[in-house]
Every structure is written in structure tokens, then in C-alpha cells.
Amino acid sequence: MTSDDMKKRAESAKEKQAQYGEDIDLDNYEYAVSEPSEIESIDDVSPEDQSLVREVGFDTSQENVSGSFIQFDTESILADVLLTQEGLEVLPMSQALKQYDWLKEYLWKAVPVDVDKYTARSELEIYNGYFIRAKAGTKIAMPVQSCLIMKKNQTVQNVHNIIIAEEGSELHIINGCATPSNVEQSLHLGVTEFYVKKNAQLTFTMVHRWSEKTDVRPRSAAIVEENGTYISSYALLSPLKSIQTFPKVRLFGSGAKSDLYSIVYGSKKSKYDIGGLLSLEAPRTSGKVISRSIATDSSEIIARGDLVGLSGQTKARLECDGLLISDSAVIRAVPMLAAHAEGAELSHEATVGKVGAEQLNYLMSRGLNEEEATSLIIRGFVKLKVPGLPPALQSSIDDAIKMSLEGGM
Amino acid sequence: MCGNLLETRDLRVEVNGVPILGGVDLEFKPGLVYAILGPNASGKSTLAKTIMGLPEYKITGGDILYNNESILRKTITERAQLGIAYAFQTPPSISGVKLDDFICRICPDYQCKAESDTLMGETCASKNDLYDNFERLGIRNLAKRDLNDGFSGGESKRSELFQVLSMRPKIMFLDEPDSGLDYDSLKVVGRELRTLREKGDTTLVIISHHRYVLEFLEVDKVYILQQGRLVYTGDMSDIPALEEKGYEKFLSEVIG
Numbered sequence: 166m167t168s169d170d171m172k173k174r175a176e177s178a179k180e181k182q183a184q185y186g187e188d189i190d191l192d193n194y195e196y197a198v199s200e201p202s203e204i205e206s207i208d209d210v211s212p213e214d215q216s217l218v219r220e221v222g223f224d225t226s227q228e229n230v231s232g233s234f235i236q237f238d239t240e241s242i243l244a245d246v247l248l249t250q251e252g253l254e255v256l257p258m259s260q261a262l263k264q265y266d267w268l269k270e271y272l273w274k275a276v277p278v279d280v281d282k283y284t285a286r287s288e289l290e291i292y293n294g295y296f297i298r299a300k301a302g303t304k305i306a307m308p309v310q311s312c313l314i315m316k317k318n319q320t321v322q323n324v325h326n327i328i329i330a331e332e333g334s335e336l337h338i339i340n341g342c343a344t345p346s347n348v349e350q351s352l353h354l355g356v357t358e359f360y361v362k363k364n365a366q367l368t369f370t371m372v373h374r375w376s377e378k379t380d381v382r383p384r385s386a387a388i389v390e391e392n393g394t395y396i397s398s399y400a401l402l403s404p405l406k407s408i409q410t411f412p413k414v415r416l417f418g419s420g421a422k423s424d425l426y427s428i429v430y431g432s433k434k435s436k437y438d439i440g441g442l443l444s445l446e447a448p449r450t451s452g453k454v455i456s457r458s459i460a461t462d463s464s465e466i467i468a469r470g471d472l473v474g475l476s477g478q479t480k481a482r483l484e485c486d487g488l489l490i491s492d493s494a495v496i497r498a499v500p501m502l503a504a505h506a507e508g509a510e511l512s513h514e515a516t517v518g519k520v521g522a523e524q525l526n527y528l529m530s531r532g533l534n535e536e537e538a539t540s541l542i543i544r545g546f547v548k549l550k551v552p553g554l555p556p557a558l559q560s561s562i563d564d565a566i567k568m569s570l571e572g573g574m
Numbered sequence: 575m576c577g578n579l580l581e582t583r584d585l586r587v588e589v590n591g592v593p594i595l596g597g598v599d600l601e602f603k604p605g606l607v608y609a610i611l612g613p614n615a616s617g618k619s620t621l622a623k624t625i626m627g628l629p630e631y632k633i634t635g636g637d638i639l640y641n642n643e644s645i646l647r648k649t650i651t652e653r654a655q656l657g658i659a660y661a662f663q664t665p666p667s668i669s670g671v672k673l674d675d676f677i678c679r680i681c682p683d684y685q686c687k688a689e690s691d692t693l694m695g696e697t698c699a700s701k702n703d704l705y706d707n708f709e710r711l712g713i714r715n716l717a718k719r720d721l722n723d724g725f726s727g728g729e730s731k732r733s734e735l736f737q738v739l740s741m742r743p744k745i746m747f748l749d750e751p752d753s754g755l756d757y758d759s760l761k762v763v764g765r766e767l768r769t770l771r772e773k774g775d776t777t778l779v780i781i782s783h784h785r786y787v788l789e790f791l792e793v794d795k796v797y798i799l800q801q802g803r804l805v806y807t808g809d810m811s812d813i814p815a816l817e818e819k820g821y822e823k824f825l826s827e828v829i830g
Contacts, residue, residue: 523666527662527665527666527668529650530627530650530654530659530662531680531737531741532680533680534651535651541668542668544671545669545720547670548670
């Protein structure tokens, strides 16, 4: 498709409301007017901004990573790859598109541009983001870290990312997004397209920390080819205004696998509508969608999960578990299963409950006070062991959860 | 005679509006071993859970004194911190909390400095002690399991015993610590309790029907409850007759 066609399709979807989530008036925000500038090295980032990125797990020493990417609003960008790391590319999207003509084929291939007004708007305004690629056959042992920061008021951060794990490669990405709490109304539009080629492995771990005035509408999708593996873990632990996201993973080649994990710790008046869809399109594809939600204060959480079995000899499982901590909070678990082929084995389990009095009393009889006992139960509840995740990533999720629970309680 | 560590005075308790204890007076002195016996549904477990402060056991009259002070207004946590411990018969499972981490958390003897000590692949010294002690109680295999999750009856008993022992309480209530145990485990539990008795600084209150554990421990005093009241106070020498005759006959003979 030419870029003109793309713009046309985007124009046609400009007013198309999203399937889920509260509608946002996109004309209330300012969009970037120029291409972002480049930051040479992490040393050029101010100490305040460095501490901000550290909050979402960014390692500013860059010691245990293979590459780094930071983007402030849609204004300035740092992209850096360890010199000794062969087969890895981390580039700002604008630069990558200039450098590689073929990259256009991947733009809006996993996520259709006319899904809704948010994807349409993203295409129509100036955007940036990252392009990360592991070249065929390379195992990138240490993770690539990326970080998207929104600092300006009343603006939209418009991001379009593409990640490609080429045939036989292995790539781990840890992604943090954050807004400082003093930011007034803002909107994050983030399109991310994942391409996992034959026999490749990609893990994508996200820790997000938004401000209470931020609306977030990520639009992401993945296409996984033969015997490829895509594991996504998402931790959202801070309050925000609203988020709605429903990433879709297409298990396209036979033997492709995908697990989607999410942990949402709802607080204040935040509204969360978070889900995940696995589309099993070839034999021997399999996967899991696992979510854990904790709702405190007056937060509202909708946890969706959707399994679509389009081929026989497929297997997938959905687990949506919610823990309610406050009487004014709400959790809704919406599991959906659709089998279109004989031999598509789909199952689900959904639970929503309060912290059990019996459990609390038991722990208190061992000398813990009520807060300690509650926090221990919650911590146990969110403890997600993601198989195949490198220990460093697992511990960064664990740390983020610990920090957030201690801050929140 | 020294004073009571804990006593109940005319204690009346109901559960969901149904009266269970109808005025019970009991005394527990420091360092002694007590058995609370009685037919099923006589209120034995209710008594222990009420003393621990579990909220479904509603006190409608009387008092519980600990070192001569009422503890009715104290929370479960405060009672635990005062030195009262209760080993649950069927403890609830807590997912995501491993038994060894939990014990490090609640027991002064095993407190590891921080969880991160073990994350780095090192094991702090107290964890080694902990594992030795797990081994002694035959629950080494439970260390990395989620607390009470899928534990067998016998495993639960030993894990509960382990927990209350390591809290080093002043008085512990063991609710049928011997049920569901095979002979070997029974010996292990008996030995642990015997060691505790010999140290002499913990009052042991055992709710049990098992002659083996009671005799092995040399119980100092036997209380028999029936229909929510204390109907008999005796000692070790009553146990063989009790076992032979059963509660109904024994009680009808001694009370008349």
C-alpha cells in the first residue's frame, strides 16, 4: 500500500470510536509539529529525567543491557546499541524508515491503520518510536531497554514502534513508560507491531507508571510465524485517568506459541480496560492469557481475555483472577472463547473475590497486623512466575510490584 | 501456688447465634501441660479459637484473662504478640507465599535480613538452620510450596506445629496435633512436644483423643468438656479409664 492510500484509510477512520473504553475527544490535545531531535548519550539527559526513567526500571548505567531507547514526548530521542552487540538494531522509527525501504511493508501490517480513531490519528499526525530488530540467528542475551516519557501538558505522545525478531533469533525487551505526576491532562497513543519470525523468540516486558491525568490508548498486535514464541508481560501499577488496550496476537505459523501475562493494581479513580486476544490460526499453535487484577479505592477494572480457535490441533487457556480490596472498587472479568474448528481446545477460569477473612485471621494469628497480612496476600496473589523470562526481568517485575505495593499501602 | 498465665471466667460463646460454650472456667498455669478432652461438638476447638480471638466466635458473657488482664478487646495480632498461639486444624492456603519465606517472616529465630539475600543465590545462615529444622519435622519437601496449598492432613499438622513452635509463644493451643499422622510422624510430633515440655517455659494445651501423645507428654491436668461446659477435671491417671470406657460411661461414673 502506498503511503497516500494509508493516509486515505486513516482519514476514513478518523471518527471511528473504539470497540471498548471511554471515548476521548482527540481535538482537545496538541500534537507535535516537528520531528524529534536526537540525544547523543545518556549523559546528556538531565539528572531529573534520569531518575524518572529509573522509576520504570531503566538502567541508566546501561551495564546489563544490550541496547537502550528513550523518547521524551515526541520531542527528543536517545537510541543506543552496545558496540559489541552484533545483530541488534535499535533506531528511532523516523530514521529506520529512511534507512530501510522494506520497513514500510511492516507499517500497519499487524495493526490495521483503520482499527479506530486512535490508530487513524496516530498515522495522520507526526509520530516517532522505536525500531528494534534482532537479525536472523542472533541470540541477544541481555535485554534491550526502552522508555517512553511524557512530560508536557495537554499534549499527545504519538508513538509507532516496530519490533522484528528475525528467523531463529532471540530478543528480550523491557519497556517502561512514565509520566511525572505534575503533568496535567495528556494522552499516550502507542502503536506497537511485533513480528516474530520462524523459530524466533521474543519476550516483551512492560512496566508502566502514568499520572492521574493521563489517558492511555495503546494499540498493539503481534504476528508469530512457525515455531516462534512471543511472551508478553505487562505490569500497570500506578493510577491514571483511563487506559484501554486489547492487544491481538496472531499465531500464524504451525507450532507458534504465545503467553500474555498482565498484572493491574488499580487505585484511586482510575479506569482500566485491559485484555488480550490470541488467534490460533495454524495447527499446533498454543498459548495462555493470564491476568491478575487488584482493585483498591474507587478504581474500575475490566479484564478481558479472548481466545479464537481458527484451526484444529490448537490449545489455549485463559485465566482472569481479580482481588477486590475496596467496597467502592469494581472488577469485571470478561472471558471469551470462540472455536471455529474441530479440535480447538479452549478453556478458561475466572475468579473475582475479596481478601478472605479466614486467610487474614490466620496470618494475624501468626503475629502480622491486618495491613501486613493483607499486603502479604496481595503480594502472593500477584506473584506471577513467567516461564522463560530471564531472571533479571522477573526480578524487575517483582521489584516494581513490591515498590508499588509499599507505596500504595 | 503461682498465678495463672491464662484463665477463662464463666466464658460464654456463640457461633452464628448458636450458643456453644455455656460458661466455662478454666485455668492454665505457666509451664504446665494440659489436655482438653470431650466428645465431639463439646466446644473444645471453640474454646481455643475464642482465646485466639477469631471473630466468628462471639463472646456473649464472661472474660478471658492473660496475666490477670482481660484480653477481650485485643486483636488477634495483639494476642499473638502477647504470646498466645493456636495451631489450626485446617489452615487456609495462601497462594504465592512460600512456607520457608513465611516462616522467615514470622519467626524471630529465622529472620533473614531481606528477601534479596536469597535472590542473589546466597542463602543466609538462618535459612540453613531452618532447613535443618524442617528436616527434623520431616517437612523439608514443603519449604518451597505455597503455604498450606495442597498439604496433606499430616503435612498441615507438622507445618502448623513448626510455625507455632518457632513463634516461641507463652501458651500454645494445639488442635488435634496428632490426627492424620502415621506412627512415625506421631513420634516426631511427640518428641518435639516433649522437648518443649522439658524446657518448661511454654504452657501446652492439647486438644486430642490420642492416648499416645498425652501419655508420652505426661499431661499435668485433664479438662473434660461436655455440651459447652467443664464437667470434669482430672489428670494422667484418668486416661486409661477414659479410653476403656468412653466419655459417656466414664462421665456418668465420675459425675454420677
